[in-house]
Amino acid sequence: MQSHRNPFSCMRRLFCCVIGKFTNLIFPHVSPYGRRSGIRGEIVIVQSSGQPADPVKSAFIQICSATTVDPTTGKGKLSEKAYLRYGKSNVSNGEKTTTYKIMFRVEPGFGTPGALIITNQHEHEFFLKSASLRTPNNQTIEFDCGSWIYPFVKTGTGRVFFSNTKYLPNQTPHALLKLRKEELISMRGDGEGERKEWDRIYDYDYYNDLGNPDKGKEHARPVLGGSDLHPFPRRLRTGRPPSIADPSTESQPNMVNIDNIYVPPDECMSSKKMSEVISSSIQAAVPFLIHGAKSFFEQESSSFESFDEVHYIFSGNRSLIVEEWITENLINVLPPKVFKEITYESIGAPFKSPLPQIIAENELAWKSDEEFGRQMLAGTNPARIQRLEKFPPTNKKGKIGAMIESHIQDNLDGLSVAQAINQCRLFVLDHHDYLMPFLERMNAKDDCVYASRTLLFLKNDKTLKPIAIELSLPSPYNGDELGTVFIPARKGEAAAMWQIAKAQVAANDSVYHQLISHWLQTHAVVEPFIIATRRQLSMMHPIHWLLHPHFKDTMHINALARNILMSSGGILEKTLHSAEISMELSAELYKDWRFDEQALPADLLKRGMAIKDPNPYNPTGVQLLFEDYPYGADGLEIWVAIKTWVTDFCSIFYTDDDSVSSDQEIQSWWLEIRNVGHGDKCSETWWYRMTTLSDLIQALTTLIWTASAIHASVNFGQYAYYGYPPNRPTLFKKDIPWEGRVEYGEFLKDPDKYYLKMLPGKLQMSLSVALLEVLSRHASDEVYLGQRSSSMVWINNEEVGKRFDKFSKELKQIEKRITERNRNPNLKNRRGPSGIPYTLLYPDTSNVELKGGITGKGIPNSISI
Template identity: 80%
Template sequence: MSRFTKFLFPHVCPYTKTSSIKGEVVIVQNSGQHSDPGKSASIQICSGTTIDPRTGRGKLSEKAYLRYGKTNTSNGEKTTTYKIMFQLEPGFGTPGALILTNQLKHEFFIQSVSLQTPNKQIIKFDCGSWVYPFEKTGTDRIFFSNAKYLPNQTPQALLNLREEELTSLRGDEKGERKEWDRIYDYDYYNDLGNPDKGREHVRPVLGGSDLHPFPRRLRTGRPPSDTDPLTESQPNMINIDRIYVPLDERLSSKKLFEVLSNSIQAAVPFLIQGAKSFLEGDSRGFESFDEMNYMFSGNRSLMVEEWITEKLMNILPPKLRKEITYESIKAPFKSPFPQIIAENEFAWKSDVEFGRQMLAGTNPARIQRLEKFPPTNKNGKIGFVKTTDVQHNLDGLSVTEALNQCRLFILDHHDYLMPFLERMIENNFHVYASRTLLFLKSDKTLKPIAIELSLPSPDNADELGIVFVPAEKDEAGALWQVAKALVVASDSVYHQLISHWLQTHVVIEPFIIATRRQLSMMHPIHWLLHPHFKDTIHVNALARNILLNSGGILEKTLFSAEISMELSAELYKEWRFDEQALPADLLKRGMALKDPNPNNPTGVQLLFEDYPYGADGLEIWTAIKTWVTDFCSVFYTDDDSVVSDQEIQEWWSEIRNVGHGDKCSESWWFRMNTLSDLVQALTTLIWIASAIHASVNFGQYAYSGYPPNRPTQIQKDIPWEGTFEYAEFIKDPDKYFLKMLPGKLNMSLSVALMEVLSRHTSDEVYLGQRSSTVEWINNEEVRQRFDKFNKELRQIEKRITERNRNPSLKNRKGPSGIPYTLLYPDTSNVELRGGVTGKGIPNSISI
């Protein structure tokens, strides 16, 4: 036995005579599965230490078949544990891999395998994968033990299997993918339009061009549409569950059932309002705030609920429809009051709350410090705000003094919107490019001091603009409220399309594809990243076919309508991977300064402590980076070990040059020449998939579930003096404000979506937790360091709770009384949970 083998397997002695290995195989039986694998499924052991001289590969055992199964049911999940026995010839060595053959007519899910060697060593395999019939795939399945190796440390006996497994996952980029394929390759976003339905459903291909750069998605290989060879054909709703996603990436049957049930429960209460208006031919919005609030608390007819539920269920594919019954959805339905109005019905109107949500709401990473007054666009064009507009609101400071003291801030929705405004206005939406200036008061709350609204001029010359300043009474106060609504509408659309969709869901998918293609399951970094990719590809596929497609929900509910994804592509031009790291993002936006203290692990210091997203985020960022550093130090000894890791180098090259190929020439990608490069890249990746997504997703119902607080469409213009609209506005400002919002059907659809997206599912796995029920990595040092990560997250939870209780930190709750918990890890809660909790950081983008 080599010195290297003795290091990896210190307790193993070569077998001197025929010996036996006992084992257990755990199979999960999902609903709809026909039968147990039984004798139709066989397993061979591949030695990880002894090479067969005839093949140059690890020695193979005889096949063992799954027999003597014992079935248990727990939490609705049925598992069968099979006993297996292998007789091994002398000198077989230590098991390193399993080769499983499925001769059944159907697939099954193998959860884990555990083997016991003659000297009582336990070797575990955390499989967690579907195995399709051999007659469909034409190949066996390979599973490696829980020992992890860098490529150049791979036992020679397993080297060929490691390479062959990766090759099979890459495919040949040809043909339409089948349900049983395990192939990961790339494609453009050419599946958003449906030109076969008419010209109004034509959408540009995103990705592969300077005009519309975009990250890549998983290729399905569906044939092109009939009328446009560049656009992929669309599955109809009846086949929505058949969109190609490798089965290991798909939502579990339990989770998909829960998401669909939640969707129906959320939709019914609000669609009752919308459907009633639609059937009566009434496209108007709500007439009063009381009528709108009735959506959340009113008594509804059970008969109507049953009727709408039945209609919604009939939309589902037949296979899914069988899983859901009216009784299982637990009618009658009642949605909770959104938190923004739960304690204080009109807190959302407050200027303090308006500013606080830029620091602690659902889009807290857009605000930035103003460095120059007056603000200008990217071409240096000066805006319309003047010193006289803001001077009286600076608590006695001059504009120069306020700038020098870092007390002026801006929420900028101007430059990126301006080129698209005319097209949006053609859709009868009233949209403005906006700049909102805010002043940091002595109590560290943000006071809005001016709102600039701009439009392109009819002759394409200079812009047209108007400035609003704060007012509390009469028509001036009501106009100020209208101006704030126009700002928030832009912020809401930016949040949904950029902060949420583009900067989490979209940018992560190429990393997932590259990881599956280039990093073996034996690679420690694959193991590190795996939980942070759970369900994301499937969620993205469903989003493209329900929410973001032509005529989809977001086109119906956002003022960007059919331009929505073009807008995402335009903002992708500004995206940089290195700036997704929280310290770099804070520095770029001027919300933090570089800290010369070498003991500060983040390297930055917040401008002011009472920035909930920044304060909590830096703690989470530090915990993730410490964990990643600890983990990598177990496997990498120095910079050379990163450079010599062929799989990591191919992985990083493919992400840059293919997955994010439209940005490959940018100098800001890490060079991946040092251990520090690797740690920073992995920390940023995990931060995006877990914390950033949690911060922009799970508070949506709390804030956007009440449309007046965060509208996504404005359907009436600013009322100008001397017009009929102005007279209508003066007569009843609240009624006019409500008429600016969408009709009941669109508004109801939007609210239902916010509730669904904000729900945690009951089987969610949170940051600092692992889902596996087996010994998930064969390394005690890694387990100890992961426990340290978990304990640190629990301490962060306590500190967040303490900050939320501190009355001097005004932005932790504000007038609405909503505590900032969107970056509360919730790791200490190990029980199954779900619902609209407003807290918890899932490991991955799984909703």
Template identity: 60%
Template sequence: MDHGWCSNLPDWLISGCANQATHLQVIQGTVVVRRTFGRSGPGKSASIHLYSSTSIDPANGKARLSEHATFKHGRKAKQNGESTIIYRIKFHVEPDFGVPGAFITKNHDTHEFFLISATLQLLGNKKIHFDCNSWVYPFSKTKCSRLFFSNACYLPNLTPEALRPLREEELHFLSGDGSGERKEWDRIYDYDCYNDLGSPDKGQDYARPVLGGSVKYPYPRRGRTGRPPSKKDPLTESRPEIIDLDIYVPPDERFSPQKMKEFISNSIEDVVHFLIPEAKTLLKNESTGSFQSFKGIHEMYSNNRNEELEGWITEKLKTLVPEELINEITHATKRQQLKFPTPQIIEKKEMAWKEDNEFGRQMLAGVNAAVIERLRIFPPISKDGKMSTIKASHLEGELDGLTVDEAMRQWRMYILDHHDYLFPFLERINKQGVCMYASRTLLFLRNDKTLKPVAIELSLPGSEDVEVVSRVFLPASTGTQASLWHLAKAHVVANDSGHHQLISHWLKTHAVVEPFIIATKRQLSVMHPIYRLLNPHFKDTMHINALARSILINSGGILEKTLFPGKISMELSSALYKNWNFREQALPNDLLKRHLALEDDESPTGVQLVFDDYPYGADGLEIWIAIKRWVGDYCRIYYISDDTILSDAELQAWWTEIQFEGHADKRNENWWYKMDNLADLIETLTTIIWIASAFHASVNFGQYGYAGYPPNRPTLCRRFIPIEGTVEFAEFLRDPDKYYLNLLPQRFEMTLGVALVEVLSRHSSEEVYLGQRRSLEWTDNEDVQKKFKNFSETLMDIERRVNERNKNPKLKNRLGPAEIPYTLLYPDTSNVSLKGGITGKGIPNSVSI
């Protein structure tokens, strides 16, 4: 026999070729399994059958199935930094079996294993690769085998006939029937409302409204867990009595064991950073009060004392955190130095955060840089017709000799508006013991393109006679007015911090992406090219969202403890979801809506920035067009005309489900693309990828750099700005700095907030960035691989240009007074080491933290 097809195989594969029976064909290959600490791997307890993609079994009309093989001769290896076991597999199949296109594996063991990939070697050195990356649970639990398809992509109507029934059955299986409580091993994707935020069984104070499914509280849907209802409210899903880190998400959506270990370890480390200084007073139910000086705040970053938790504190801790974490926390206190890393905002210039230039720059280059708008009406008018109390006379002398009208005509007036959406909630918010205003901040664009704040309006609900009570504050450099101006800026930033965390970050990335994930898994086969394009951008999102529902956004959770809206935080995010429009999430459309760009048919993005020194806008548009070109190149490989879009049954079902189930409260057709042409598909996919990767990176990974120093970005205010002639004003005059410190969150909320943003700002050590894929064999299409390489190279070019812009002294907003280079949209694609940590740069593929 001619064994030439074996010439490139390892010796251990060649040995089996010579002895094959003449009437059977031998297919050999490997499977790669993640090595789990303390387990030997599945070995022979896992069996595998191949499905042909070209030959149909006449007995059942499905793909022909091979005899089974088992995992043999496992050897340990490292792949992409992971510890793995590589097993050999060998099949004897009939000569007319054809080309394998799928396989099923059955786990006879008592433990699950993680199957990374499989590779088959055929005649003529042809390889078929399967990117699996999935858990295979014991058959005794699942009552079914696991199906995997090869890396070949097919539109539904081009699916090989042999594989068509398998494709349809797998999608039906993943959708479930919408009933029952989900178990750890269930691979079911279904929708539910946010009915698990409250804990009414703990008392009315912990009850929260159901978000989603009503006109009053619209919201994106989440993944269904199916837990039983609470005892006191049948509409609210019950919650565990302790923090639940094992809340259900489909197995393939979970963090890897390494990432989960890292996440818990980082969280413990950061909790320890704030716990020791606060524990003794906190756990004795004593008020920790305010920091008494800025020096006291700075000690959080310089205190190197190593201390251990006293025994009584450890016992008290058991009421706050899961028991399994107590040992970790206790151990951590023995090895951790008790300091936070120095945030960027005070690293080079300790007091630069107080400057007006830095205050304005952060609206263009900070962590919430997609909110500021160009002012088009003066005075600003609320949606209900109420006019701002800021007058043209307030701005005299602040506009470089221009009138307000002249400055507006020259596109030099801007507004940060936290008024209209917030005002209806203020009365309820302030009853929770905080002192918050709704704010409008007007800014003037100087000749050097820096933003100068020129007026701040702070408003409160009034009495029956006066609906709104407003005060206007103006910039000053010295004396009492300068101190009042500083307090006014703190209130503005507190508004912005709440909006950033609840709206820009949580709602507009984490929450809105989850329905896209669920619909993709339910309606697009893994063989579908759009599934293959999108799937990396969904990695770990459902799991981090589930953890957020467990410890961050739930009643009594960390966000309620640290953000000014408190118990109505999620209600507030629901109110702003009413204004969410998918089309407007595209960066060019967003810039046009905020009047920070003009339409430009000659630009590849279709827009031109009003001024170039807008770091978020400038870098973002480069990333946007790179993603769009890649998406367009990819889609044109599979879709040759608009008719192929309309005839793609899976794609149309996917898009319909997103609108009518995933975002069921947002059915206005004007908010969505019609999905009847290639342009709509490209714009839709570009927007999804932009949200999940670049936009999330821009609002997440700079959090510690800016909010790690709370005076720069307080999350709530505990004092109103004093009125002249009052006792409070006299207190303010005696010591303005002390009054400012007493306005900030208390020590506990402040340090807990710092610990939170330190966790959220960290990159995982296994992060995969935009323009990267963990597997080089994620597709079998050489044209796709070539286009993806072009995409990666384009992102590397963008990195170079970002660095050049950051070094350009004419672009004042790239560094600012605090000298923080703008790198939140620096792709970091060229970084292949994947070390993780707080870097303030890098665009991960997905919302994974």
């Protein structure tokens, strides 16, 4: 039987079909047949200077369901592709952004979006700032992206971003579970090949990139890490080929272009910050990067003749020749995209250095014994001093111990040595045992280094009075050591020799500060935590979100430091008395490093600067020996604030100990940190077991404290104290003028001039000052503790916001209390003779935009310089 169709019915169907398709084109969320619905999206990208026009127009995005699984893939259902078209541009605070409004077509039952996948089909990368989605039921879903999107032809894959809702692994929506695991696997890589600019791969390697044996044997350096002799934390693997002369050493990058130093794109500092760092670094780096500087080296090799002449390095005149080099050669040193952002004015500004605080208020305060002792409590290295618990402070019995005791007995306010120890009033700054094995090598090249022990007495006003300095060298005859003890003196030759002995101590403390307190115990030890976090904690994990701001720029700064500052012939080898042994010394001290002792209360107890407090309501569990210890007093308040914030945060996501021990990502994270990142320490029993919520809170608090407060305390005061080299020298070119030597007559004739001749020449001193000025600067876009970047979309959890506000408010109260303590005339160590208030642990939570420079205060969230 033949079928007959109603012509009107066919026309009606045709009409509906045409209207339906037209409607879908204009209003994709409308679907007459219910086959498709729409989700509105808003995508924000940042336009970079020099970026090709509209690379985004070749990019498309798909959103992934968090609630509906596609049975063919085992992942969440995907929307249709949506291309970025017709964006609207805006400029705010110097940042140009373009916002694209798009519509995603999805099938019925798509559910709630939980991820988006963006694919860049252009030949250039672009920066995706954020995205937000609006579902048909008016639910808003935010995505904090903040990442570069590289071309698909380079990456071979689209880029995945998860929404701002955070989940523990066992709480992950089933539709996102597979995507969560795949994203982590992709970031681990296979450990093969050389990393390229667009690779988002995090893997570990030894410090095998410090030497450059292809330049000659004198540039060979041992591999740090992976051995009992030179244990060290791991660094990020770059995969550069081995050097020709030594296959165990990685070849050096081409430093004519600093872009050749690989770090994953998400770890790179902004181009704005890079231009700031380069502009302020030129005076330190140019002499080492540009050839043909011999005349300037020769001209500036002479010593200063007087302390007044030292002010020469702050006059601005020292840089005239260097400025000529810059204008002629800078374009050959920097990549074009960085060079474009550096103006002549920004280059010229850093050469006019401000007067260091140590001499700004009182030019002679640095010479006083009181200031010398105060800097051990409130200077740049305030966590080395310790209480003396036994006497003598050496395993050598007999002459040295008896000599020290006879010298100090009259300086203890009527107490015996035993009474002073029992009353916790004797302290020691010890730079002896770890230095002694290295001294012969250090002194083989005309440097003059001594191992030192300094004894100090706590006076009734709680200031520290140095009472004896022991300087030692290895004996060339019997394997023993030669030691001399210096005691305080106020006049004549003895006073001048005492000043030289204090300078030797300051040099040891300065080198320890740079290599151990600063580099090893903040920069180096934190990098493995960053790598492990990226490899083992999904971006969906709440702990990843908690830690993310405390890792900002650290890997990039570390990579630059390894290649410019710490490599063979680098700036640190030129300016520290440890020279080419510097990183070996750092590895030697890593043998004593313990993660649990980086917690401030544990550190204070270990050094005897605090005792256990029986009061169960004391959140720190410790009590300082004396209140006027600025680093300890301010630090304990910051420690409690961080721990309270971490506790509040973790309690939102973890209900008990089982929820921690069953968190597979946290367990893998901690296992990798121990066994790989700090693999040379994996057998130690002091690592937290990570089986309880308390373990997790303590580990996270210690990590955040290290990346923020410890680094701030040892970094941002450098220029204030080291900026005047006589106060904190880092090496000596002439020996102590011992009686009976030719130099002794020169010393007697003019002790001050002889002291200055002991210091490096004008060029080395200028380079050292320039470097310290760079390191002491805050970036203009710095984000401080208790703050979140204004560009950062908040985590999708109201309770987290409330707890963070509580944290920020507590930090503001701490600022007030620090200010009050600094005004208290009874707390003499807060300012001392130099008049420098202790603000290195002042959080600086003010909301001033684009603040930066040398402020002497502020705790950045991360190790960002």
